Amino acid sequence: MTKYLYLFRGGDKHMSEMSPEEQQKHMGEWTTWMQGLAEKGQLIDGLPLHGAGKQVSGGGSVITDGPFAEGAEVVGGYLMVKAETLDEATEMSKGCPILQADDGHIEVREIMNM
Amino acid sequence: MDNFVAHNTLDHLFRHEYSKLVAMLTNRYGVALLDLVEDAVQEALLKASKVWSYQPMPDRPGAWLYRVANNQMIDFLRREKKSVDYETNYADKGADEKEFELQEDVIKDEMLKMIFACCHPSLKAQEQLMLSLKLLCGLSVREIARALLKSEEGTKKAIQRAKQKFKTEVGDLQVPREEEIGDRLNAVLQVIYLLFNEGYKATSGEKLMKQELCEEAIRLAFLMLNEGECNTNELNALISMMLFKAARFPARTDANGGLLTLEFQDRSLYRQDYIEWAWHFLKRSSDFENTTLYQLEAAISSYYTSAASFEDTNWKQILRLYDALVLHKPSPVVKMSRVVVLSKLEGPAKALECMEEIEQDMKGLQSFQALKADLYVQLENWNKARYHLSIAIREAENQTERRFLEAKLDQLHGK
Numbered sequence: 418m419t420k421y422l423y424l425f426r427g428g429d430k431h432m433s434e435m436s437p438e439e440q441q442k443h444m445g446e447w448t449t450w451m452q453g454l455a456e457k458g459q460l461i462d463g464l465p466l467h468g469a470g471k472q473v474s475g476g477g478s479v480i481t482d483g484p485f486a487e488g489a490e491v492v493g494g495y496l497m498v499k500a501e502t503l504d505e506a507t508e509m510s511k512g513c514p515i516l517q518a519d520d521g522h523i524e525v526r527e528i529m530n531m
Numbered sequence: 532m533d534n535f536v537a538h539n540t541l542d543h544l545f546r547h548e549y550s551k552l553v554a555m556l557t558n559r560y561g562v563a564l565l566d567l568v569e570d571a572v573q574e575a576l577l578k579a580s581k582v583w584s585y586q587p588m589p590d591r592p593g594a595w596l597y598r599v600a601n602n603q604m605i606d607f608l609r610r611e612k613k614s615v616d617y618e619t620n621y622a623d624k625g626a627d628e629k630e631f632e633l634q635e636d637v638i639k640d641e642m643l644k645m646i647f648a649c650c651h652p653s654l655k656a657q658e659q660l661m662l663s664l665k666l667l668c669g670l671s672v673r674e675i676a677r678a679l680l681k682s683e684e685g686t687k688k689a690i691q692r693a694k695q696k697f698k699t700e701v702g703d704l705q706v707p708r709e710e711e712i713g714d715r716l717n718a719v720l721q722v723i724y725l726l727f728n729e730g731y732k733a734t735s736g737e738k739l740m741k742q743e744l745c746e747e748a749i750r751l752a753f754l755m756l757n758e759g760e761c762n763t764n765e766l767n768a769l770i771s772m773m774l775f776k777a778a779r780f781p782a783r784t785d786a787n788g789g790l791l792t793l794e795f796q797d798r799s800l801y802r803q804d805y806i807e808w809a810w811h812f813l814k815r816s817s818d819f820e821n822t823t824l825y826q827l828e829a830a831i832s833s834y835y836t837s838a839a840s841f842e843d844t845n846w847k848q849i850l851r852l853y854d855a856l857v858l859h860k861p862s863p864v865v866k867m868s869r870v871v872v873l874s875k876l877e878g879p880a881k882a883l884e885c886m887e888e889i890e891q892d893m894k895g896l897q898s899f900q901a902l903k904a905d906l907y908v909q910l911e912n913w914n915k916a917r918y919h920l921s922i923a924i925r926e927a928e929n930q931t932e933r934r935f936l937e938a939k940l941d942q943l944h945g946k
Contacts, residue, residue: 433577436671437545440580447584465581494585514584 420461420528421506423513427489431518446514454498454509463496473531483501489520543743545576547750548593551638552600553647560604561702562648566693567607575600593638602875626934639757642667644704646751650718653700658693659722660729665690668747678744679729680929711733712760719755720769720825723748727773728827749773763818767812768826770775774809775832778802790935806836827856863892867899879909897926901936914944 435443450513454460466489484491493515500506507525514520551573556568575596579588583770589595649662664675676686707715730744752770755761782796813829831852840843853869866889874882883906886899892897901924920940927933 432580435580436674436863437549437576437669439671439675440576441543441545443586444580451585464585494581496585530695 418499418501419506420530421498421500421503422526422528423463423498423510424492424524424526425494425496425513425515426492426522426524427520428441428515428518429491429493431521436441443514443517448513450514453512459499461499464493465494466492476500489522497528510512542563543669544592545580546669548564548596551593551642552596553595553666553669554606554641555597556600557618557648558644558704562704563698565698567604567611571600571603571607572604594805603664609743622899639754640706641704642754643758643761644706646754647707647715648697648701648704650715651697651701651721652715652718653694654696654821655823656725658696659687659718660694660725661690661723663699663726663751664744664747666693667751668744673913678741679847681736690826695767706758709760716755716761716763716765719761720752720765723752723755723773724825725770727776728749731776731788745773745780749777764816764821764824765823767816767819768823768829771809771812772815772825772829773811774805774833775829775836778805778809786933790931793835793844796841798838798840801836809833809836822855823858824859827859831856844875844900846872850876863889867893867902871902874906876911880908883910897923897928897932900926901939904939909942913943916945 432440432443451460451463466497468484469482470484472483473479474481498506498509500509503525508529510525513523515523552572552575553568555563556571557565560568579592579596583592617669624649636669646663646667649661654662661675664670664678665672668680669731672687672690675681675690676683679686705717706712727745727748730741730746730748733865749770752766752773755766756770778801779793779796781802782798782800783791785791809829810833813826813833816823816829818824831849834849834852836843850869850872853872855866856865857869857885867886870885870889873885886903886906889899901917902917904919904923907913916942919944920936924933924940926937927936
């Protein structure tokens with residue numbers, strides 16, 4: 418099996434407009450989806466990312482705050498999964514609740530290994 | 532009783548944590564900062580819903596949420612440069628944090644103060660209801676609008692106005708002193724009663740939402756039981772009434788979500804556990820000497836709910852209870868409910884006679900017109916029945932009511 422990385426973007430606005438009850442329901446949908454992956458032994462690891470951060474460039478001499486990109490462009494979380502092929506990894510991602518948000522999307526990348 | 536109220540704590544964890552956190556932080560930072568408090572709590576829940584999507588919830592989510600919401604609050608205050616005032620305040624109370632995590636009693640006490648604040652006499656009944664739904668039940672503006680069948684925009688404005696008043700009029704959060712607790716408690720019970728009735732209204736357009744209002748009303752009433760001063764005849768009787776009625780929930784709609792009136796309900800679906808607790812609280816309310824309105828209403832509900840079948844309903848007893856209720860509370864609504872019972876005992880003609888007395892007050896309500904139509908149906912006066920049904924349809928407040936009435940009108944076709 419190959420490892421793949423899901424990068425989640427967007428969905429923040431969708432979530433911030435939810436009532437507490439809806440937030441809890443949404444969270445439950447994530448848990449169910451992730452449990453599905455875990456039960457098939459395909460879930461490795463993952464967590465959400467904080468909005469704040471730093472950008473380091475210029476050989477380490479330039480440090481700026483933020484990602485400061487538009488909401489839908491910022492990576493809000495990641496997940497590492499196992500799958501046979503890129504197609505399978507892509508198919509598996511379709512159940513992710515982030516896709517309920519208009520601006521929610523997932524980037525699926527193969528993790529290189531020699 | 533703890534089992535009874537605890538069985539669905541995880542079901543609405545976020546909503547209920549919202550209300551607990553708002554109560555605790557408002558107690559800590561003062562009513563003037565209510566908006567910031569709500570934002571901080573919202574932030575904490577948002578963060579929690581993200582993190583707990585990926586990993587299991589901690590054992591005591593409440594403690595985690597409190598810490599995050601409180602930190603968020605301090606952050607907000609720093610940003611607004613209020614830190615100087617509030618840090619001293621915070622330093623004084625800094626030791627509290629551990630206690631909050633441990634003491635369920637403290638949380639209940641803070642909730643209780645918040646209940647009294649939301650039902651403060653400076654607020655109108657409708658404002659009390661709105662604030663209770665927002666702050667004590669953790670409903671969003673959209674959910675409140677849906678539950679009360681009002682527009683979202685209108686609801687938002689009404690809540691903003693109520694909050695403005697809350698911030699300037701309520702003052703320090705506290706359980707009222709002994710000399711005023713009677714009146715203040717009455718106001719709280721009225722809001723709970725109103726909340727329950729909003730949920731119980733025979734308008735099942737948003738069935739789930741409605742049922743949850745009733746559950747919330749019961750939850751708030753249970754919270755009141757924790758304070759000795761509040762544990763009165765009225766409170767126990769109100770809880771009893773709500774449980775007798777809520778017991779019928781599973782039987783109130785058919786498979787398509789249509790309304791079923793008492794006559795057509797499958798009584799085997801009634802919640803027996805609710806009924807048992809309802810009896811328990813009715814008995815407890817009788818430990819006190821006086822008879823109260825809530826007790827009469829609970830007793831009436833007990834006869835409706837515990838009859839083996841609709842035909843077996845003890846109309847005589849119910850009528851006697853209504854007679855007593857009308858003496859204490861001669862409102863048109865109570866009188867109309869009495870008329871329904873009277874019609875079972877003395878026939879539709881007599882009932883129609885009694886309706887004249889409340890005609891002026893009630894003629895604009897669909898329920899009044901629909902009742903009249905029902906009575907005319909019993910008299911086989913089809914024309915008048917049709918006439919009143921068509922008025923009722925015109926006055927109906929929502930689709931479900933309208934569909935229900937239109938189906939009745941259809942049945943009169945060709946008669």
